[in-house]
Amino acid sequence: MTEDSDERIESDSLGDIAVPSDAYWGAQTQRAIQNFPISNQQMDRRFIRALGIVKKAAATANEQLGLISPETASAIREAATEVIDGEHDDQFPVDVFQTGSGTSTNMNANEVIANRAAELMGAAIGSKSVHPNDHVNFGQSSNDVIPTAMHIAAYEAIEHDVEPALKTLEQRLAEKETAFDDVVKTGRTHLQDATPVRLGQEFGGYRTQIEKGLDRIGRVKPELGELALGGTAVGTGLNTHPDFPELAVEAINEETWLEFQEADNHFEAQAAHDAMAHAHGALRTVSGSLHKIAHDLRLLASGPRNGLGELVQPENQPGSSIMPGKINPVVAESINQIHAQIVGNHATVALGGAGGQLNLNLYKPVLATNFLQSARLLANGAETFANRFVAKLEANEETCSDQVNQSLALGTALNPAIGYDAAAEVAKAALEEGLSIREAAVNRGYLTESEAESVIDPIAMTEPGILTD
Numbered sequence: 001m002t003e004d005s006d007e008r009i010e011s012d013s014l015g016d017i018a019v020p021s022d023a024y025w026g027a028q029t030q031r032a033i034q035n036f037p038i039s040n041q042q043m044d045r046r047f048i049r050a051l052g053i054v055k056k057a058a059a060t061a062n063e064q065l066g067l068i069s070p071e072t073a074s075a076i077r078e079a080a081t082e083v084i085d086g087e088h089d090d091q092f093p094v095d096v097f098q099t100g101s102g103t104s105t106n107m108n109a110n111e112v113i114a115n116r117a118a119e120l121m122g123a124a125i126g127s128k129s130v131h132p133n134d135h136v137n138f139g140q141s142s143n144d145v146i147p148t149a150m151h152i153a154a155y156e157a158i159e160h161d162v163e164p165a166l167k168t169l170e171q172r173l174a175e176k177e178t179a180f181d182d183v184v185k186t187g188r189t190h191l192q193d194a195t196p197v198r199l200g201q202e203f204g205g206y207r208t209q210i211e212k213g214l215d216r217i218g219r220v221k222p223e224l225g226e227l228a229l230g231g232t233a234v235g236t237g238l239n240t241h242p243d244f245p246e247l248a249v250e251a252i253n254e255e256t257w258l259e260f261q262e263a264d265n266h267f268e269a270q271a272a273h274d275a276m277a278h279a280h281g282a283l284r285t286v287s288g289s290l291h292k293i294a295h296d297l298r299l300l301a302s303g304p305r306n307g308l309g310e311l312v313q314p315e316n317q318p319g320s321s322i323m324p325g326k327i328n329p330v331v332a333e334s335i336n337q338i339h340a341q342i343v344g345n346h347a348t349v350a351l352g353g354a355g356g357q358l359n360l361n362l363y364k365p366v367l368a369t370n371f372l373q374s375a376r377l378l379a380n381g382a383e384t385f386a387n388r389f390v391a392k393l394e395a396n397e398e399t400c401s402d403q404v405n406q407s408l409a410l411g412t413a414l415n416p417a418i419g420y421d422a423a424a425e426v427a428k429a430a431l432e433e434g435l436s437i438r439e440a441a442v443n444r445g446y447l448t449e450s451e452a453e454s455v456i457d458p459i460a461m462t463e464p465g466i467l468t469d
Contacts, residue, residue: 008126024091024125026111026132032104038097043105043365044372048092050152051109052083054145054229055136057251058244062138065241072135075117084255088112096369100362102146110136139240140232143270143360147228150368154279155224155258157372158217161379166214166286169386173207173293176200176393184458185310185400186407193407196458199310199395206293213286220282223275225259227252231266234359273361276371277353283374284346290382291339294332297393301329309399314392331389338381345370404458410437413467417455418446 007018012027019030056077063073082088091112098104110132115125117136123129130136137145181200186193229252230245232238237245245262252260263269303309304327319328348370352363361367404410408430414423414437430440438452447455455467 010126019126024088024112024115025093025108026115026126028104028107028132029094029111032094032098032108036095036098036104038095041096041369042092042094043096044153044369044376045086045089046153046157046372047105047149047368048089048109049084049086050149050156051105051145052080052113053152053252053255054140054148054248055109055113056080056084056255057248058138058140058229059136060251061244061247062241064247065243067138067241068135071121072117072130075120075130076113076136078120079113079116082116083109083113088116096365098365100364101142101360102364102368103142105365106137106142106145107132139244140229143233144228144231144235144266146364146368147270147273147361150273150276150364150371151224151227152252152256152260153368154276154371154375155221155260156256157375157379158221158224158279159258162217162283162286162375162382163214165379165382165386166210166217169290169382169390170207170210170214172386172390173203173210176390177203177207180395183395183397183400184404184462186404186409193409195409195412196404196407196461198462199400201462202296206296209289209293210286213282213289216282216285217279220275220279224279225261226263226269226275227260228263228266228269230262231270235266235270237266267359271356271359271361273353273356273363273367276367277350280346280349280353280371280374283371283378284342287339287342287374287378290335290378290385294329294335294385297389298329298332301393308403309396310403312394312396314389316388329389331385335381335385338377341377342374345374349374406436408437410456410458410461411441413456413461414441414446416466417451422446 006021008021009016010019010027010030011017012031014031017027017030019026059068059073059076059080062068063070092105092108094104094108114128114130114132114136117130118127119125121129177200179200180203181198183199184196185199187195187197227249229248230237230240232240249260249262297311297313300308301311301313304312313327313329315327316330318326319330320326349367352361352367355361355363408427411423411427411430414426418426418441426437426440426444426446429435429444430437433440435443438456441447441452441456442449457467460467
């Protein structure tokens with residue numbers, strides 16, 4: 001201890017450095033705190049959890065191989081479990097923007113777990129009776145630990161956050177697909193009136209987008225299931241037992257209940273992060289689906305008197321600080337903003353994923369952070385959108401009916417009966433004279449009233465087929 005009881009002295013290969021006396025971290029973490037006062041943004045909770053999982057599994061493997069004592073391994077596992085459970089999140093202060101390998105964060109984990117394990121064994125914090133390198137990091141390198149934690153965190157985020165939220169949204173859209181199946185409305189292409197559709201058909205399209213998005217995300221999980229652990233510094237596996245990766249991955253699978261395996265090629269797993277870039281691309285694509293759906297629902301609910309008004313949106317909160325009674329589609333707007341953020345994150349992930357140089361990719365911390373932020377935003381956004389907006393939508397059936405009966409696109413049904421040119425003449429006349437398509441067709445002598453009723457049937461026009469009298 002120094003004279004100041006709030007500090008203790010720790011040392012590393014560069015010499016002595018003062019560390020807060022109540023901190024579990026040590027010298028290398030303290031240097032990183034001083035070196036990277038960049039963003040005041042720390043690594044994501046899921047990533048810290050994943051680091052704890054790696055260290056716990058490594059201790060188990062090394063104990064099984066007789067490389068660390070059972071007592072030390074047990075204490076490391078207990079300390080790592082506390083890290084997994086979030087009990088020491090305040091002990092991970094290192095900024096995201098640090099060394100590109102994530103060495104500072106790996107050493108942060110090593111020091112915290114080592115000091116806590118020493119404490120559990122009755123030794124003093126800082127005593128190194130459990131050593132951060134020789135015990136907690138045995139058989140490992142930051143260069144294989146950090147990408148392993150990246151994949152574990154990304155896989156868990158998809159499995160436990162993103163997929164359940166998207167399934168909720170898919171279910172809410174399916175419910176509206178059924179509820180709105182008999183509501184006929186005006187279709188629109190180029191933001192202009194088009195042939196009729198059923199509101200339920202539109203929601204079926206949205207539901208299918210999310211269904212396909214879930215399939216896309218599911219296909220990236222096997223790539224994230226490959227772990228770099230065992231490659232150590234450059235992928236050769238120097239200073240680790242040949243059986244370490246298999247044993248450690250088995251322990252990781254027991255901890256996570258997921259399916260991980262050793263990477264096919266450790267050189268690829270450490271020098272490139274194509275799997276992270278590919279997986280984030282799936283998140284970005286699904287985010288784009290939500291963006292499109294949110295845009296559509298905002299348009300369909302626009303009004304309430306001077307917009308499309310085909311949907312009645314939920315009254316989640318007052319919409320204006322100056323216009324009394326105004327209600328805005330605030331939840332849908334949050335989805336649009338989430339997509340903008342995820343697209344920005346993807347630019348970072350795409351650049352970082354392609355940024356490997358020789359035997360190591362040096363964008364690991366920012367790759368992990370942006371991926372996990374996107375996963376969290378997508379999951380929380382989809383769940384909120386599903387339950388606080390989509391589930392509360394109602395159809396304005398009267399507006400839908402009035403609009404579809406006045407639509408000039410109903411003239412499309414006249415093509416088989418009177419030909420395209422005559423149908424175009426009817427549509428032009430209806431617009432100029434303020435008539436419906438039925439009225440214009442009858443007035444110009446192309447159809448009788450009964451024939452017009454048979455041919456111009458908005459409900460029938462929502463299904464395949466040729467309408468004739």
